[in-house]
Amino acid sequence: MAEISLVEAITQALAHEMRADADVVLLGEDIGKDGGVFRATQGLIDEFGPERVRDTPLAESMIAGVAIGMATQGLKPVAEFQFMGFIYPALDQIINHAARLRNRTRGRLTCPVVFRAPYGCGIRAPEHHSESTEAMFAHTPGLRVVIPSSPARAYGLLLASIRNPDPVVFLEPSRLYRWAKQDVPDNGKALPLDVCFTLRTGADVTLVTWGAMVKETMAAADALAKEGIQAEVIDVATIKPLDIATILASVEKTGRCVIIHEAPRTCGVGADISAQIAEQGLMFLKAPVQRVTGYDTIVPYARLERYYLPSENQIIEAVNNVMEFA
Amino acid sequence: MAEISLVEAITQALAHEMRADADVVLLGEDIGKDGGVFRATQGLIDEFGPERVRDTPLAESMIAGVAIGMATQGLKPVAEFQFMGFIYPALDQIINHAARLRNRTRGRLTCPVVFRAPYGCGIRAPEHHSESTEAMFAHTPGLRVVIPSSPARAYGLLLASIRNPDPVVFLEPSRLYRWAKQDVPDNGKALPLDVCFTLRTGADVTLVTWGAMVKETMAAADALAKEGIQAEVIDVATIKPLDIATILASVEKTGRCVIIHEAPRTCGVGADISAQIAEQGLMFLKAPVQRVTGYDTIVPYARLERYYLPSENQIIEAVNNVMEFA
Amino acid sequence: MNIVARFEIPYYQYLNETSTVIDTLPEFAQDPQHLQRLYRLMVLIRVFDSKAIALQRTGKLGTYPSSRGQEAVFVGMGDALAKTDLFVPYYRDFGTLIQRGAKLSDFLMYWGGDERGNSYSDDKTDFPFSVPVGSQPLHAAGIASAFKIRKEKRAVLVTCGDGATSQGDFYEALNLAGIWQLPVVFVVSNNQWAISVPRSAQTGAKTIAQKAIAAGFSGEQVDGNDVIAVRERVASALKKARENNEPTLLEILSYRQSDHTTADDASRYEPKGVRETEWVKEPIGRLRRYLESIQAWSETDEQKLLAECGETVDQAVAEYQNCPPQPIESIFDYLYETLPDIYAEQREDVKKKEVPVHG
Amino acid sequence: MNIVARFEIPYYQYLNETSTVIDTLPEFAQDPQHLQRLYRLMVLIRVFDSKAIALQRTGKLGTYPSSRGQEAVFVGMGDALAKTDLFVPYYRDFGTLIQRGAKLSDFLMYWGGDERGNSYSDDKTDFPFSVPVGSQPLHAAGIASAFKIRKEKRAVLVTCGDGATSQGDFYEALNLAGIWQLPVVFVVSNNQWAISVPRSAQTGAKTIAQKAIAAGFSGEQVDGNDVIAVRERVASALKKARENNEPTLLEILSYRQSDHTTADDASRYEPKGVRETEWVKEPIGRLRRYLESIQAWSETDEQKLLAECGETVDQAVAEYQNCPPQPIESIFDYLYETLPDIYAEQREDVKKKEVPVHG
Ligand SMILES: Cc1ncc(C[n+]2csc(CCOP(=O)(O)OP(=O)(O)O)c2C)c(N)n1
Numbered sequence A, B: 001m002a003e004i005s006l007v008e009a010i011t012q013a014l015a016h017e018m019r020a021d022a023d024v025v026l027l028g029e030d031i032g033k034d035g036g037v038f039r040a041t042q043g044l045i046d047e048f049g050p051e052r053v054r055d056t057p058l059a060e061s062m063i064a065g066v067a068i069g070m071a072t073q074g075l076k077p078v079a080e081f082q083f084m085g086f087i088y089p090a091l092d093q094i095i096n097h098a099a100r101l102r103n104r105t106r107g108r109l110t111c112p113v114v115f116r117a118p119y120g121c122g123i124r125a126p127e128h129h130s131e132s133t134e135a136m137f138a139h140t141p142g143l144r145v146v147i148p149s150s151p152a153r154a155y156g157l158l159l160a161s162i163r164n165p166d167p168v169v170f171l172e173p174s175r176l177y178r179w180a181k182q183d184v185p186d187n188g189k190a191l192p193l194d195v196c197f198t199l200r201t202g203a204d205v206t207l208v209t210w211g212a213m214v215k216e217t218m219a220a221a222d223a224l225a226k227e228g229i230q231a232e233v234i235d236v237a238t239i240k241p242l243d244i245a246t247i248l249a250s251v252e253k254t255g256r257c258v259i260i261h262e263a264p265r266t267c268g269v270g271a272d273i274s275a276q277i278a279e280q281g282l283m284f285l286k287a288p289v290q291r292v293t294g295y296d297t298i299v300p301y302a303r304l305e306r307y308y309l310p311s312e313n314q315i316i317e318a319v320n321n322v323m324e325f326a
Numbered sequence C, D: 001m002n003i004v005a006r007f008e009i010p011y012y013q014y015l016n017e018t019s020t021v022i023d024t025l026p027e028f029a030q031d032p033q034h035l036q037r038l039y040r041l042m043v044l045i046r047v048f049d050s051k052a053i054a055l056q057r058t059g060k061l062g063t064y065p066s067s068r069g070q071e072a073v074f075v076g077m078g079d080a081l082a083k084t085d086l087f088v089p090y091y092r093d094f095g096t097l098i099q100r101g102a103k104l105s106d107f108l109m110y111w112g113g114d115e116r117g118n119s120y121s122d123d124k125t126d127f128p129f130s131v132p133v134g135s136q137p138l139h140a141a142g143i144a145s146a147f148k149i150r151k152e153k154r155a156v157l158v159t160c161g162d163g164a165t166s167q168g169d170f171y172e173a174l175n176l177a178g179i180w181q182l183p184v185v186f187v188v189s190n191n192q193w194a195i196s197v198p199r200s201a202q203t204g205a206k207t208i209a210q211k212a213i214a215a216g217f218s219g220e221q222v223d224g225n226d227v228i229a230v231r232e233r234v235a236s237a238l239k240k241a242r243e244n245n246e247p248t249l250l251e252i253l254s255y256r257q258s259d260h261t262t263a264d265d266a267s268r269y270e271p272k273g274v275r276e277t278e279w280v281k282e283p284i285g286r287l288r289r290y291l292e293s294i295q296a297w298s299e300t301d302e303q304k305l306l307a308e309c310g311e312t313v314d315q316a317v318a319e320y321q322n323c324p325p326q327p328i329e330s331i332f333d334y335l336y337e338t339l340p341d342i343y344a345e346q347r348e349d350v351k352k353k354e355v356p357v358h359g
């Protein structure tokens, strides 16, 4: 079987679910003939037609609001935002409506929408194409936030998200879209939401991350292993609701934790994980939890953007720091 | 001198600065003849006329975008959003433009806007009128987030925010608008931004809070004092950039910290404060930092909304918990 | 220079402000019983309205937005809707919803601060009120898309105020409906005010109806104090929607004969005397005078109706007041289909919470 | 039923696609030197464009959006603007900005991924490109408000694409300009595509110009392949803005003779042959043929011009390539007027950062 990239796994999951469930419809800018600017919907209009693969006018609030309306009628819309930086006009619809329709109607109306967007920096795209503001969605009650970091998880988690009866913000690390390929059987098997994935086990330190930073984190773990430090690497995957139990169990074992994310440091999701460890895991911590994150600055234009991103070296350094505590 | 309420202090600050600086203009829905739905701009249209106190059409993205345009021309717009729950349509303008105009033009164009909004729950208002999503703004590089909790701080911090050369999100706790009155001389003296205010000193535990929760926190501190526990109460006031130094110094002294905020717990600003204490203050912590926060749920309609808000009892209980650690 | 496009905006009225029929009445309006039904509903709305305001004044209800002056808009729409259509209301629309199966007590629950007010007793398909002004036309467009995808002959009716037409979402919804040819009718209930901002300060457009031109479909003005015109134009637009997937924008003109809500004080901004001047156009008296003129209504009928309405409303109030509160933990029970484990602790916590009685 | 409002949309063209003058030329266009100036600028844009695409293809520039086919739009606008007016561009507008004092190298810096590209060498007042599509008309409305408050006789010109007209912000800006009577001209450069979405799928409106009707002011279509028409209509609209605070919407029609950007591949969606069919209307050849017909241009002039343009562009490339990178810590230096202390540590940290060369 041919190996596929993360973006191809997205396409495969969409196609699978559209075949399996006539209620699944896609909408977004340029998702039709163009197949999306990253080609995530490539070929789908040919198979499913323009009624189910709907190119929209250029208006993000509209995309979200229309998806919400569709969802209440039993459709399962998967709405694409071209880049996460263009999702902001839709925040009102997502926060004030999608996230609370079930609650405010006491379950009478529901909103099974998936809001997809490529996210993160590092692909030398123009300004506003590099956002990673998952924390905003993670702060919003009623939402789920899911971020895959491999082709297999992209496939399995997207299927799970489409089948989920509540709104899901599904963020795809554009830096990983065409990075590592994997064998991903098109078997329609969803992966579980709301749980972390332990990508590597180790007894010395817990590295908690998600999205594209899984790449640098795994590389750092490899490098550390050569120095004799065994890192456990956890891909959070579902950012909200957070599977803190898995993280705590790992930190209980290792006594040390470094959290790595691409978003700006202040009020990033890493802060919440760190706070929860401090509240519930202080007794087994051998060193302060550290965060290796994006800076509290706007992602620089392409020439300097790599300086914004946490590097493998920074992760190694942070691990060395926490290892120094007795 | 007559004592004034928080909302009257807002009016006083606006009037002062409009007299002192012809570039200050106000815009928003119903801020003219009506004086704003909370009367924050009461009387200002009579003194300054409709050119400088501008009722806008009903469109929040427009209010933000127009304020940005005005600000680049040397005006100092103070834009009112009627409730924080209606600021979301403006987030794109605030995040993608206001917060980064200086940065993306390397300082050529700047954006001295104040975005004001009443925020928080507890006034039995209809749904969507109870938001406290300050964490979203605190996560955004380029912004300042300021929250007063008394008439004097409302006056002094609003003056400072208007005079600040960068965009400020200024959130006014509606639950405190008409609560305690205070003597607030109209002397044009700004209070410093970017620093916390220590409202009460104490050696046993540090209570960190802001906005309307200052009320319950101070009440809890009083009650605790009767039991012999001396709490230091810190009003963060500027949520971004955070004056962590003052908080750390206090926690170094007390060894114990409880953070109280109204926003949902997950990814609230409390998480970041807790994470920073864990990173930099672990050595002097005698007990895990605790958070007393709003629940991870949508603010209930009026009948149950008081159950959403952190209570004085919950704060006392949390303090008792952290005091139990040796 | 060539002219490449031309447009015009019509205005519809059947019964003018002196209760004179000025155009051939549509068929339904030739049936006095039908008109009586509409009349009864308008009166019920007005009676309920006064009661709700009284409840609010005595602390028994939260902020409440009155329908006074707009009764014909809500009644005309409700009467025009088919059972299978779907209605997406804004916060003043209970008068339409009670024709769809919602109960008066639902609205007391809602404005009294209880989410169960959105359950709409015998109406399980319509949307709850939209509070974020102008956001709901997009939902209507989405629902209409679903109907069209499924080839169902159903229309969506969505309402908003004149103020809402300044919102980007309003326009985005119109634009989509125009390009996707959606079976949706957009009603703007133009009551001349958005809280304190008069219609004349909301947009430079001469009519709100002409905003449809931007989206490439037709817009009309309708006299909103004439329930016959409202009923007729809404029905006709819904029919075009159902049969031809053709969207329409209807600007229905009336006057807000009240404060914006009970939290508002219009005397701060409403010019003196205007409300009284506008009152002569008011829809209930207009229809009553017409019914009387065709011997289809009498003072006895009126007294009987008022008594009936009073009873109906009192019963709704009793239902509202006797309804036990929701369990506290219900604040978690509709957040997700299944509450994720990590919130279980918070749900336990809130159960134990004592909350001071005072605000 | 009465008609309460009527509207019409004009279309302007002077030089048609066969380079025939079909209407009395405006005064400026009777001066061959003026037309030559416009011609030279259009050619410079086209030469720069090809160079930029070549640089991108060889990895020396980031994603780049071509102006090909829209040169008359950008040149006509730049020529119509007064020095004291303010320009709020979208990302294709460098052709206007170079007439305002920006340098070609600024745009190479910008698309090469360097913020300093927005410094606009000799143009310190105009806005940088707006990337979030449709957001910038609101800034223009705000700037125009400032001009009006200060009673300055200055106009604002803001541009966007046809796709941008579907955004709520676009409409909110028009609506405000109409009600506040702002000195702003909205130009929609309708190049028939928004990436892969054709104009026909963007809105059901017959013209984009008619979107102004929703806001209560006038809209016009202008032939965007006729630089004379563009120059004349933009100048006339700017004059109305400056003198009467009257807003205008101009839909300027052309055709995108390129991929959306270098990251795009239009062959995936653009019907075969259309680009060629549209090419006959293209603005540069059209004006050249006219100039030749009045003996105001020759093959020698052309060769000389091309050589000059090549040199100018080469010089811009050299400036771009010789410009040393910004210090790394500059990523913190323009975030606030003064960097708050708590970020000082991060600023120190980034200085020490080694970054792998590979992506
Ligand atoms: C997005 C948003 N902004 C502001 C408000 C506050 N608000 C509630 S009603 C209202 C005026 C609405 O006027 P209009 O649309 O004309 O409807 P009406 O109340 O007159 O029927 C405003 C500003 C809101 N609910 N939502």
Ligand SMILES: Cc1ncc(C[n+]2csc(CCOP(=O)(O)OP(=O)(O)O)c2C)c(N)n1
Pocket (backbone or CB within 6 Å): A029, A058, A060, A082, A086, D092, D131, D132, D133, D134, D160, D161, D162, D163, D164, D165, D189, D191, D193, D194, D195, D256, D260
């Ligand atoms: C808010 C937003 N959504 C999506 C995008 C991605 N995007 C960039 S250009 C473009 C098409 C714009 O088309 P149009 O407005 O017609 O301008 P053109 O590029 O054709 O000149 C899109 C969808 C964006 N930049 N901003």
Ligand SMILES: [Mg+2]
Pocket (backbone or CB within 6 Å): C161, C162, C163, C189, C190, C191, C192, C193, C194, C195
């Ligand atoms: Mg109104």
Ligand SMILES: [Mg+2]
Pocket (backbone or CB within 6 Å): D161, D162, D163, D189, D190, D191, D192, D193, D194, D195
């Ligand atoms: Mg275009």
